[in-house]
Amino acid sequence: MQTEPTPTTEDIYRVWRADRRLSPGAALVYMRRIRSFRSYCAEHGLIEREELTLERANRFIGWYARRQNLDPRSLGLFRSALQSLNRVYHSMGLAPPDWRSPRPAKPPATPLLAEYADYLLRHRGNPQVTVHKKLQHFQSQVPLMCKNRGFSGAALLAANGGKKTAGPVVSNDQWLHALIPTNARRGEASMSQTDEILITAAVQGYVLAMSTAAEEGLRAAFHPHASIVGNFEGAVEWLSVDAYVGEVLGAGLPPSHSPNWTVVSLDITDDAATVKVEDEFGSTKFTDYLALLKIAGEWKIISKLYHLHN
Structure with a gap:
């Protein structure tokens, strides 16, 4: 009772x-x-x-x-x-349990990932939970995103100062070398190149989460107070993240693990960025204008303005 x-x-x-x-x-x-x-x-x-x-x-x-x-x-x-x-x-101060049990953080899988984790902790001031999320992001999302953006052995060669690497560009360490300039890993210069990669990875995470109705991925992509705005069925639709997640999950569409999407343009100024994306939800094509803000080292979508194509 x-x-x-x-x-x-x-x-x-x-x-x-x-x-x-x-x-x-x-x-x-x-x-x-x-x-x-x-x-x-x-x-x-x-x-x-x-x-x-x-x-x-x-x-x-x-x-x-x-x-x-x-x-x-x-x-x-x-x-x-x-x-x-x-x-x-x-x-209301009624002390509910944690919604999700905390998972123990795994140590970085390679020496360079450990170096990157140390850089994030010491030079960027990221909390441990953020570092853990970023390492997971690199290992799962970045190779897919780089393939989508056309990263090649030439980019890897340039990022390593002309030094050749053996074998295909497949390891996490090689991806990090390609994505993070050496002086940035040492905390000596701008992380703009990495920011572009991380922003595109964040956008890809949003698109994949939307096309597969992955609630956790959608909530991770957006700031909790983000707005999703556009004209829908003759009226302005202005949704919170909760309402938007509900709409995606409630659509009941079959998941698509290889959605069609393209970054049309990307503009970054320090900790603020805008991205124009063309993507699909089911059989409907959208153009999304995403505003992102870098918060505690992570890029979050703070607003999505969409156009629904007929």
Whole structure:
């Protein structure tokens, strides 16, 4: 039996209005899913606050999918709604558990990655969690992105001062040499070349997350207070990140792991950048104008202005 204080419906709407992350329509959709979750907790004698983790939310989604004979992959909005409820608990000082259990950081895989990690810590002032994310980003995203941008052995040769390297450009260390000027690794010069690479990688992460309906990737690409704006079906659509994630997950499109996308233009001034991207969501073509800001060493999309092509 529920014995702990829980936010009322009025409390939840009040926090959402103050937070300004959800549109009224998205708030209604989230609230319907929260009511289903609360019925589940009551039926099973669970304490709501303790169930507000990603792992337990997935357990609830599995139960709900079986009861309603639904595909759990179509229920991503439940996950978004419960994560939003977790934030309501935080805002009200009700001490919910961490939504996601922290993962132990792995040591850098190679000496040069270790050198880069040390540079980020000592010269850029990045916290350890940011360093860990950047190393993961380099190892998973950058090779794909460089292939898309046409990096070649010539770029690697130039980045290494004309010194040839054995074999094809495949290792993480070789990618880092190609992407990070030697003097930048020593903290002696601008990181503009690396910024261009990291911005393009961030944009690719956004496109891939959108085309595969990957909630975590979408939330990682955007600043929490970012806006997504454009004309849709004859009216101006002005979405928060939560509402946008809900729209993508709720579209129910089959995932595309090789989406069509092109960086048309990229402009950087120190810690601010704009990128014009042509991409597709399902069979619909978009032109996106993305504004990015470098925050604690990471490039985040702070606004997306889109044009939907007929």
